[in-house]
Amino acid sequence: MNLGSRKDAAKVAVVGAGPGGLAAAMLLAAEGYDVEVYEKQAVVGGRSGQLELGKYRFDRGATFLMMPHLLEELFTSAGRSLEDYITLKELDPLYSLHFGDTVFTPSTDQDRTAAEIEKLFPGNGNGYRRFMDDEAAKFDRVMPLLQRPFQSVGDYVKKDVLRALPKLHATDTVYNRLSKYFNDERLRYAFTFQAKYLGMSPWECPGTFTILSYLEHRYGLYHPIGGVNQIFQAMAKVISEHGGVVHTSCGVKRVLVHNGHTTGLLLENGEKVEADYVIIGADFGSVMTQLFEPDVLKRYTPEKVDRKRYSCSTAMLYLGVDGAVDLAHHSVHFAEDYRLNVDEITRLGTLSADASMYIHNPSVIDPTLAPPGKSSIYMLMPVPNLKADIDWDQVGPSVQEEMLERLQHTAGIDNLTQRIEESLFFSPLDWRDQLNVYNGATFNLAHNLGQMMYLRPHNTFQEVKGIWLVGGGTHPGSGLPTIFESAKISARLLTEHDRAARSRMIAAGITWKGATL
Known part of the structure; x- marks a missing residue:
């Protein structure tokens, strides 16, 4: 859907220029929405932004890109080509893993990796091949669940979810799952340390997340020239090209709420920003405890937020x-x-x-x-x-x-x-x-069973109408690929809601002026 004239488009205010906020803003700006992003820091990217020390530059957080085709799809959906903005270099080997004097350097070449495993950890090469085969089948079932919202208990009984459940291994742990394939403790660690990306222990992390090491070995890891932060600078540029605005050094003090519906934002500089919709991409715990007036939230009071598990x-x-x-x-x-x-x-x-x-x-x-x-x-x-x-x-x-x-x-x-x-x-x-x-908690909310899918904060915010959540604190979770998926989900939900609201108003004979119900 393209909304045509921007003066007739709904106004969307985005809190935070992190990966999720920028991705959602880029998609919505491309659809014709009047989008403005408000970022407290001087640079975009949030905890994955660029750090400069003298003449040296660093990625502050994330240091590689996994599953670049998801990012390519995101840019394509915004009417752009990723390669026009970012140069990606594939890493070979994926990384160097050091266990004392033993150094393991896996790659996406499964034959080469299996041979290295046999050399360093004799008797485990076949286990590696079984792992890759089993995880391929699992990933085909799991990926659709990462691309759709879980907003009601009824979502668990839908066909794609029921089809995936036997493959999720959600009640098992990452470490236990890998122990079925490898008998060398070091090799188990080589395929379970990725639980770190979720800020969790592989002995506690749900077995669903064995797909993380599979994805690395199957799709590879990539370094964007200039650092991962360049992705977010590119997103900000695309937003601008579509008529949106990204404000840096411009923090949000309050999310404004009237009669259970957001009306916009109050900035730290005292300015009020009217908006039909709000996308929240800033850190979940900090937003819930700092950006709403007392008594607005019931499900996410400071006490309840504090009781959640964090990475x-x-x-x-x-x-x-x-x-x-x-x-x-x-x-x-x-x-x-x-x-x-x-x-x-x-x-x-x-x-x-x-x-x-x-x-x-x-x-x-x-x-x-x-x-x-x-x-x-x-x-x-x-x-x-x-x-x-x-x-x-x-x-x-x-x-x-x-x-x-x-x-x-x-x-x-x-x-x-x-x-x-x-x-x-x-x-x-x-x-x-x-x-x-x-x-x-660098990796946001933990990904224990009680904080996944429907039990994770929903993409459509449950407390206040007109707000959608993106980022690591909502479904499907933390890590750049899943954060990008959260942005796709929430942008789609907002658009569907807006289209329905517009249709109702037109049917009622009300002239559309960007206001939504």
């Missing part, structure tokens, strides 16, 4: 380093006792003496992120969220020192401290205080 957090270290660094684009160094490390993060709420580390070295394939001959290094250590009794003001410096030590010695970077030209340490407190991430 872990991350301690981040961004470094501008003089000289080249001999590391893969992505590498993961597993703790010697990985189970204990994960339990300390997700159950015990303590910092690990032996922590796992993720290192991103994009300069090895992308010269745009650092000055010539230099490197932009990103290091991530999963840590408990702010529910844990950890004083980050006190322990932050020692955690930063530990990360530097691990990077220099475990990863083998010579003379690292002497080569550092720029440095920034980012703790769970910074995620909360600078980027409004509730509890510092």
Whole structure:
């Protein structure tokens, strides 16, 4: 549907220029809606935006793109071609996984990966092939569930859901599922650490999410030249090309509500923005606890929001380093006792003496992120969220020192401290205080069984009419591919609602002036 004249189109205000907010805004602007996006930060992308330290540039959050065809479809739906805005480079191998002296470098070439598995973990090559075959069948059933809303209990008895249920393994765990294919503990970790993308333990994460490692091995991982943040800058450009506006350094103070229906936004600068509809793409917990007047919400009161389960957090270290660094684009160094490390993060709420580390070295394939001959290094250590009794003001410096030590010695970077030209340490407190991430939970609401599909906050907001949710805090969940799907779902639901409202008004003989019911 194209609405024709923009002066007759409904006004849509979008809270937050994160991946979900921008994707929904792009789709709606392409449909002819009068779209304006309001972002508190100076740059777009939310927790996946660009960070600049001197002449070095970094992805603040997400560092690779999975399933790029979903993003291509998104741009096509907005009347654009992704390749006109973004250059993608496929990663081969996918990443470098370090278990002490053993290094596993899988790729999308299944024959090559199976051969490497047999060499490093004898007797597991056939298990890998069985896993890939079984997950292919599972993915065919699961993917449709990620592309549709779950807004009533009745959605569970629809044909596509009933067809998928036996394949979901939702009551099992990711670790248990992988144990059916691999007998080497290290290999199990190599196919379960992806639960980190959801901020969860593979010993607790529903078995549905074994598809994450399958998707990496089946579809590959891609690096956008300039960083993942370039995707969101491209989306902002497309929104502008369609007549929409993206306001940065322009925070929202309140979502305005009258008689149970949103009427727009109150900005932090005091300006009131009238809108027929609102898309909320900002962090779920922070929005529910900060952007509505007291007593407006019943289902999502501050107390109820606080009782929900949240993902872990991350301690981040961004470094501008003089000289080249001999590391893969992505590498993961597993703790010697990985189970204990994960339990300390997700159950015990303590910092690990032996922590796992993720290192991103994009300069090895992308010269745009650092000055010539230099490197932009990103290091991530999963840590408990702010529910844990950890004083980050006190322990932050020692955690930063530990990360530097691990990077220099475990990863083998010579003379690292002497080569550092720029440095920034980012703790769970910074995620909360600078980027409004509730509890510092980097990956949003947890993906336990009680917070999936119908039990996750709905795409059509249940509390106030005229509001739709996008992003990691709604269905289908966190991670860029699913966030993009949430944007498609919510944009479609808004459009369907708007079309029906317009038809009712026309049938009643009411002149359409952009107001909706």
